[in-house]
Amino acid sequence: MNGPAPTPSEIFSQSLTTELKPQEVAAPIHGQQHRARQACLAQWIAQQGGGVVVLAAGEEIIRNRDNPFPFRSHSDFLYLTGFPEPDAWWLMRVDDKGNSETVLACRPRDAEREIWDGIRVGPQHAAQRFAADRAIELSALDETVIALAGDVPALYAHMGMDARLDERLRHWLAAVRAKGRAGVNAPDRIIDLSAAIARQRLIKDTDEIATMRRAAEISAQAHVRAMAFTRPGHHEFEIEAELLHEFRRQGAQSVAYGSIVASGPHSCILHHRAGSRPVRDGELVLIDAGCELDGYASDITRTYPANGKFTAAQRAVYDVVVAAQQAAIDATRPGALLSDPHDAAVRILAQGMLDLKLLAPSSVDGLIESGGYKRFYMHRTGHFLGLDVHDVGDVKTPLAAGMVTTIEPGLYIRPADDIAAEFWNIGIRIEDDAHLTTTGVDLLTRGVPVEAEAIEGLMRD
Structure with a gap:
C-alpha cells in the first residue's frame, strides 16, 4: 500500500x-x-x-x-x-x-x-x-x-x-x-x-497507560489554552470553545464527559455546564474537563482568577485545597484503599475551614465525626479512571500498581449570613489523574499548572 x-x-x-x-x-x-x-x-x-x-x-x-x-x-x-x-x-x-x-x-x-x-x-x-x-x-x-x-x-x-x-x-x-x-x-x-x-x-496495561498519558497531555494543553484565553467579559461558552478546539485539534475523538465551565457563583455548583454567563472581574473560573482518546478518558479540574490575580480570600481558600490535594497524593500508594486519599484530604480541608472561620470553633475530629465539613466539601476526593471517566472499582478497592485514579479535593462556599462576604461564591476544585506505580504515583496531568503563582504567571504572560 x-x-x-x-x-x-x-x-x-x-x-x-x-x-x-x-x-x-x-x-x-x-x-x-x-x-x-x-x-x-x-x-x-x-x-x-x-x-x-x-x-x-x-x-x-x-x-x-x-x-x-x-x-x-x-x-x-x-x-x-x-x-x-x-x-x-x-x-x-x-x-x-x-x-x-x-x-x-x-x-x-x-x-x-x-x-x-x-x-x-x-x-x-x-x-x-x-x-x-x-x-x-x-x-x-x-x-x-x-x-x-x-x-x-x-x-x-x-x-x-x-x-x-x-x-x-x-x-x-x-x-x-x-x-x-x-x-x-x-x-x-x-x-x-x-x-x-x-x-x-482496574489494572491498565502498557498500551492503555500510553493512551491515557496522551489523553492527559491533550487535556492539559486545552486547559492551558482556556486559562490563557480567559479575560473578564468572556462568556463561559467561549471558554468551553477553547477547550473543545484543542481537544479536536490534537486528535481526541470527543469529550470524556460534559465539560464544566463555571464562573463566579456557578463555581459552587459541582456539575455546572458552560452557559451564557459572562465572567466578571474579580471572579474565579472553575474548569472540569477532559478529552476521550481512543476510548480512554482524561479528567482535569483547575480553578483560576478571571483577571489573572487571586484576591486574598481566594488565595487563602486555594492554598487549603492545594494542601489537601498534596495530602491525598501522598496517601495514594499501592496497598492503600481509594478511601484513604479522601480521608487525608478531609482532615486538611476541615482544618482549613476552622482556620478561615468558615465554621464555628470545633476540632477536626469533631467535624469529621459529625460530618460538619460536608457543608463546604460534599463529594469524594477521587475515583478510578479508564474507559469510563467514573471507571470500575469502588472506595474499598485496594490500590495497586497499574491503576489510574483522580485526586480532586475542593471547597465550595455559598453566600450565607454566618460567612464573611469576602468568601462568598468561592468554589475551588483541583483535580489530577494519578497513575499508580510500585513506589507511589505518576501525575499524568501536571502539564497545566497548579500552584497559584504559576497560574498567575501563565495568565500574565
Whole structure:
C-alpha cells in the first residue's frame, strides 16, 4: 500500500475512505492486547466450569427525530475487542480447561448505507483485525449463540443493564432447552460478567497507560489554552470553545464527559455546564474537563482568577485545597484503599475551614465525626479512571500498581449570613489523574499548572 498507514485514532473514528482494505482496519490498541485480555477472562470462566460469554456493543441512540448521537461501544466490549461499530456482538465459548473460541457478529457491508454513514468493517475483515477466531453477519447471531450455548453450564453476560438484552438472553436459553430431547444440555444459569471484567480493567496495561498519558497531555494543553484565553467579559461558552478546539485539534475523538465551565457563583455548583454567563472581574473560573482518546478518558479540574490575580480570600481558600490535594497524593500508594486519599484530604480541608472561620470553633475530629465539613466539601476526593471517566472499582478497592485514579479535593462556599462576604461564591476544585506505580504515583496531568503563582504567571504572560 502506498503512503503512510492510517493512525489508530483515524481508524477508531471511522474516517471515511474510498475503499476499505483489510490492512486499513485496526483497533487503536493492538489485537494481541485484546487477545491477552480475552485469554485472562477465559481462564477465569474455566475456573467456574466453563460457559459462553455474550457481550453487546450497544445500539445507535437517536438524539431527536432521525439525528443520532455519535456512537460509542460499551466499555467492556471495547476493552475486549476494540470494535467500534454499533449493533455488534462478541461471543466466547470456554471449556473447563480454558480452551476458547471467539466469534464477532457485526453488520454486513452495505454499499447504499455506506454512502450515507461511512465505510463498515464487515465480517470479511472483522475477525482479522479485531481479535476474533471468526466473524459472522448479524443475521446469523441467534443460531450461533444457540449452537455455542449447548452443553455448557452457564451463560455470562451483563445482567440488569438492558431489559431487551435480558429478554434476548432468556430467549436464547429457552431455545437451547428446547433441544433437550436431542440430547443437548442447556446452561442452568446466567451469570453477570461485570465484576469479572472490572477486575481486569482496574489494572491498565502498557498500551492503555500510553493512551491515557496522551489523553492527559491533550487535556492539559486545552486547559492551558482556556486559562490563557480567559479575560473578564468572556462568556463561559467561549471558554468551553477553547477547550473543545484543542481537544479536536490534537486528535481526541470527543469529550470524556460534559465539560464544566463555571464562573463566579456557578463555581459552587459541582456539575455546572458552560452557559451564557459572562465572567466578571474579580471572579474565579472553575474548569472540569477532559478529552476521550481512543476510548480512554482524561479528567482535569483547575480553578483560576478571571483577571489573572487571586484576591486574598481566594488565595487563602486555594492554598487549603492545594494542601489537601498534596495530602491525598501522598496517601495514594499501592496497598492503600481509594478511601484513604479522601480521608487525608478531609482532615486538611476541615482544618482549613476552622482556620478561615468558615465554621464555628470545633476540632477536626469533631467535624469529621459529625460530618460538619460536608457543608463546604460534599463529594469524594477521587475515583478510578479508564474507559469510563467514573471507571470500575469502588472506595474499598485496594490500590495497586497499574491503576489510574483522580485526586480532586475542593471547597465550595455559598453566600450565607454566618460567612464573611469576602468568601462568598468561592468554589475551588483541583483535580489530577494519578497513575499508580510500585513506589507511589505518576501525575499524568501536571502539564497545566497548579500552584497559584504559576497560574498567575501563565495568565500574565
